[in-house]
Amino acid sequence: MRLRKLLAMLAVLAIIAFAACGGEEAEVEETQEETAEVEETEVIDPEEDVQPEMTEEEKLVYVMENCICPQCPSWVPEAAEKGEGGYCAVGVSECIVDEVGCICPDCPVTEEMGLEWGYYCTRGSADEMMAEEGE
Numbered sequence: 001m002r003l004r005k006l007l008a009m010l011a012v013l014a015i016i017a018f019a020a021c022g023g024e025e026a027e028v029e030e031t032q033e034e035t036a037e038v039e040e041t042e043v044i045d046p047e048e049d050v051q052p053e054m055t056e057e058e059k060l061v062y063v064m065e066n067c068i069c070p071q072c073p074s075w076v077p078e079a080a081e082k083g084e085g086g087y088c089a090v091g092v093s094e095c096i097v098d099e100v101g102c103i104c105p106d107c108p109v110t111e112e113m114g115l116e117w118g119y120y121c122t123r124g125s126a127d128e129m130m131a132e133e134g135e
């Protein structure tokens with residue numbers, strides 16, 4: 001009778017030990033799956049432009065807010081009175097006629113928009129310049 005009880009206890013212990021080993025394996029498998037998931041996650045290139053494309057309206061607001069034309073030697077007070085600026089986007093000025101220097105290359109808009117020209121106030125917008133080059 002004692003021997004039977006002892007055997008039964010041993011059997012129970014063996015089952016518990018087996019179950020414990022199986023659990024560890026399952027944990028290891030789970031960890032491997034998680035690692036694989038992390039490896040599959042998309043790698044974002046910091047050089048890539050992650051900003052969504054601006055609408056035309058947003059572009060115009062950005063240009064007007066960042067335009068440095070009022071600091072330019074070609075700028076005239078009448079242009080300020082008329083609320084002008086952002087000529088690279090809107091085209092020629094109604095007031096500026098003399099080209100006595102252009103600081104567009106130093107403007108943040110030039111870099112942000114990839115502009116290559118200047119004197120937009122007297123020669124036309126960036127789109128017009130591009131179109132002229134294409135002719």
Ligand code: SF4
Pocket residue numbers: 063064066067068069085086087088089103104105107108109110115120121
């Ligand atoms: S690039 Fe020239 S015209 Fe365009 S926003 Fe800058 S300063 Fe103004």
Ligand code: SF4
Pocket residue numbers: 068069070072073074075087088096101102103104118119120121122
């Ligand atoms: S477009 Fe160029 S030249 Fe004309 S006001 Fe602006 S910075 Fe000066």
